[in-house]
Amino acid sequence: MTRLFLLLSVLLAFVAAHTPAMAQPLRLQITEGVIEPMPFAMPAFVPENSAGSQYSDALARVVAANLTNTGLFREVPRSAHIARVTSFDASVSFSDWRAINVQALITGAVEVSGNRMTVKFRLFDVLSGQQMGQGMQFAGSTDNWRRMAHKVSDSVYSRITGETGYFDSRVVFISESGPRGNRTKRLAIMDQDGENVQMLTDGRSLVIAPRVSPAGDQAVYTTYETGSPRIALTNLASGQRQLVGNIPGAMTFSPRFSPDGRSLVFSAARGGNTDLYRLDLGSGQMLQLTALPSIATSPSFSPDGRFITFESDRSGTSQIYVMPAGGGEARRISFGSGRYSTPVWSPRGDLIAFTKSHAGRFHIGVMRTDGSEERLLTASFLDEGPTWAPNGRVIMFTREAQGGDPALFSVDISGRNLRRIPTPGPASDPAWGPLRP
Amino acid sequence: MSLTSKSLLLVAALALAACNNPRPGGDFGGGGADGFGGGFNDGNIQTGMLGDPNDPNSIAHFQQRIGDRVFFTTDSSSLSEEGRATLNAQARWLTANPQFAIVIEGHADERGTREYNVSLGERRANATMQYLISQGISANRMRTVSYGKERPVEACPEQRCWDVNRRAVTVVSGGRTS
Numbered sequence: 001m002t003r004l005f006l007l008l009s010v011l012l013a014f015v016a017a018h019t020p021a022m023a024q025p026l027r028l029q030i031t032e033g034v035i036e037p038m039p040f041a042m043p044a045f046v047p048e049n050s051a052g053s054q055y056s057d058a059l060a061r062v063v064a065a066n067l068t069n070t071g072l073f074r075e076v077p078r079s080a081h082i083a084r085v086t087s088f089d090a091s092v093s094f095s096d097w098r099a100i101n102v103q104a105l106i107t108g109a110v111e112v113s114g115n116r117m118t119v120k121f122r123l124f125d126v127l128s129g130q131q132m133g134q135g136m137q138f139a140g141s142t143d144n145w146r147r148m149a150h151k152v153s154d155s156v157y158s159r160i161t162g163e164t165g166y167f168d169s170r171v172v173f174i175s176e177s178g179p180r181g182n183r184t185k186r187l188a189i190m191d192q193d194g195e196n197v198q199m200l201t202d203g204r205s206l207v208i209a210p211r212v213s214p215a216g217d218q219a220v221y222t223t224y225e226t227g228s229p230r231i232a233l234t235n236l237a238s239g240q241r242q243l244v245g246n247i248p249g250a251m252t253f254s255p256r257f258s259p260d261g262r263s264l265v266f267s268a269a270r271g272g273n274t275d276l277y278r279l280d281l282g283s284g285q286m287l288q289l290t291a292l293p294s295i296a297t298s299p300s301f302s303p304d305g306r307f308i309t310f311e312s313d314r315s316g317t318s319q320i321y322v323m324p325a326g327g328g329e330a331r332r333i334s335f336g337s338g339r340y341s342t343p344v345w346s347p348r349g350d351l352i353a354f355t356k357s358h359a360g361r362f363h364i365g366v367m368r369t370d371g372s373e374e375r376l377l378t379a380s381f382l383d384e385g386p387t388w389a390p391n392g393r394v395i396m397f398t399r400e401a402q403g404g405d406p407a408l409f410s411v412d413i414s415g416r417n418l419r420r421i422p423t424p425g426p427a428s429d430p431a432w433g434p435l436r437p
Numbered sequence: 438m439s440l441t442s443k444s445l446l447l448v449a450a451l452a453l454a455a456c457n458n459p460r461p462g463g464d465f466g467g468g469g470a471d472g473f474g475g476g477f478n479d480g481n482i483q484t485g486m487l488g489d490p491n492d493p494n495s496i497a498h499f500q501q502r503i504g505d506r507v508f509f510t511t512d513s514s515s516l517s518e519e520g521r522a523t524l525n526a527q528a529r530w531l532t533a534n535p536q537f538a539i540v541i542e543g544h545a546d547e548r549g550t551r552e553y554n555v556s557l558g559e560r561r562a563n564a565t566m567q568y569l570i571s572q573g574i575s576a577n578r579m580r581t582v583s584y585g586k587e588r589p590v591e592a593c594p595e596q597r598c599w600d601v602n603r604r605a606v607t608v609v610s611g612g613r614t615s
Contacts, residue, residue, distance in 0.1 A: 355550050
């Protein structure tokens, strides 16, 4: 893949001289309350040369889709626009945008030369008639035009919500095909919006439950290529792959990266017992973290690397526990009715997402890291395996309708904005990677 | 794969001119999974002689008359009385046919999360193996693998299918040497 060189440069410093008093700044608070989506306008990017014109509409569509898909924004369609943005540097006729109730106006420009392109944008607070922050520019290969639209989206989202974005990120998942009893499963990767799907394995071996490294350059997953569950570590750029964490006589699975990317924690099952181990990827040294005659699996590190949350049935049914990252006494944190599974620590560190099954239904939920304030976000025949967006605001998971194929869905941690992520076929086990640099 | 089972497999392959598996999907092991350590979909064709189910020493007899699988209740790896009876008969067959090695596949239904089900399947396969050991079968002849919920034998999203998917399947790996 072509390496993208993103050049973030300030185009224009905002000249404050002509603005006597700052009005209430354009700001969307993401809270638990009902949100009226903020109306925005995203006219086509102004082509700054003829080669740029082929991207002017497409870039705007990607930005508008990203913002709309958050559920926090509502696009005022181009058909309603009064003003036409024909020059990136011309002054904005705010009254024309106010007249159609636009609150946030995004203008953009694109210039293409050969396989290089430059994308610029500005964000305006229509009500106060002011530019919001400085104009920005991104430059890179035309192959990465969608990424530049994602970068614009991330900047806009961040300026308005005060939160980091998540649009320029990728999701590793399992692409499924074939009959249910003998599914072909391939490791795959795509952009967070379901675009640019690439298959990473050929489907000859069963693969399940991948995770992305903190730097986004590697993935780990469980493969049956030896006939028994084993852990594979693959470089997403080169495709170079190796089996790691072999424990003779044991099935090894459920691998997760530590926040520094230098070690894995995983499960090893033998003799009817599943324990957690930690593997130092550099030295190959292994450390057993749990030693109880019960199941301990689906681990997840806290973002500071100090703790591991995991599920265990040591109490009789599957529940969620937290222990020090080096092993030691584990504290049970789930006490509601039903079975709790697949805990995943949020990137902000404040919440743990999980799968809960109760009374024949499956839920994705979140709780605080001490188990308090449990909230269920979804309910269906089968929801499982949450993964966090890099900003900790959105959770993606697998949903399987009764008798249907599995698909990827996302939901806000507020429980709103349940969306199906488009995939080329049945899909499961999403693992959200980091925001790309 | 052990050398022994590898050579058994070779002998079985050589002994057969052709063997048309009547069931699609290479369901030689009865569980939809192969038991030869090659993994699913690996392109290998496994060839084995099922024989005549009326021949008490045939694999067909093992699969059809004795029963190659035992079932479990939800989230449990406890063998039922019926399951123990099946395993007693399996043990007698294995004692009478010491040239065969077996792979015990543990499976779970779809009503659990993926990785927990790998553990649960391992527990079921292990419970089955331990029982066969208690009946005098050498651990050297056995290997376990868990497929979690990845290889249901019935696909319907209903209780009757989940009941048969929670299973441990004893896959006889290798042909007869004589």
